[in-house]
Amino acid sequence: MTSSVFGLTQRQAMATNLVAVMCTGIAGASAYAAANSDVEANEDAKTIESGHAFDGNEASQIHKLQNRLTSNNNNVQIDMAITAAVAGMITARLGARISNKLSEKALKRFLAGVMYIAAPAVHLPEFMDKRTEDSAIIAVDKENSIANSVAEGQPNNSAATEKFQQQQLLSKEYVMTRIAPAAMIGSSAGVFSGVTGLGGGIITVSAFSLLTPLSYKQALGTSLCAMVLPATSAAIAHHFNGNIVWRIAPFLAAGAACGAFVGGKIGSNLPEKELKCCFSAAMLALGTRVLLRV
Secondary structure, eight states: OHHHHHTOOHHHHHHHHHHHHHHHHHHHHHHHHHHHHHHHHHHHHHHHHTTOTTSSOHHHHHHHHHHHHHTTTOSSOHHHHHHHHHHHHHHHHHHHHHHHHSOHHHHHHHHHHHHHHHHHHTTGGGGSOOSOHHHHHHHHHHHHHHHHHHHTTOOOSHHHHHHHHHHHHHOHHHIIIIIHHHHHHHHHHHHHHHHHSSOSHHHHHHHHHHHSSOOHHHHHHHHHHHTHHHHHHHHHHHHHTTOOOTTTHHHHHHHHHHHHHHHHHHHTTSOHHHHHHHHHHHHHHHHHHHHHTO
16 A cells, blocks of 8 residues: 555565554554553452452462463563564564565565465464463462462562572473464564565464464564564665665654554454454455555
């Protein structure tokens, strides 16, 4: 759309869009994170009103802190977003170099093909059991271990919390179910971002939803956060290649940021099924539009 509205070549449009993508990621992720903060604030308020906020149940308090530390209930999974972002930032420059070697028609066909694949991919987790029994057993074991340590009178302070956090970060399950998939997803998204000038969200949303234990809303929020650094890296590469049209980029970025924040607020309150249908419909429509312009 940018190319047709502003009279840019496909390569210029893709490069200029990256500036908007950076702002979209920041604003959209902020909206999803704010929605999660509102939920946590409401839960804390209800706990205080019920009179159980400081009832001496240390096991309950540690378990609550555990959930906050590992971000299992957050719409934006910071650890996975950072991992994907760093991996994507490394590979985005490769994508930018590939983009300069492809023809306009090849870029459009590639973009349309990815959109057509992403459209049905977000629905696949509905037919798959992503949350394995092993993950459930690990979570229960950790909770029981914390409860037992408190019951036996073992120390429970900030040092114990830091130790638990370090164990979580270094655990094999944590690396294999969160860090490794996020790194692979981020690497692929970085190349895609560099080639197409888009934020990689087309890939990351589908991949996070399909390959990790994240819910669809978590996949959306995490993808928005993760695409900021790769888009920045790709934008820098395109800038030095002279592809970004800076007389348009700031206005495009401002509008994208406003739209992303409002959209994030709306999306965080919609059922996941409706969000998936909207995403699939958008991918099919945009993919078809790109192909018709080849």
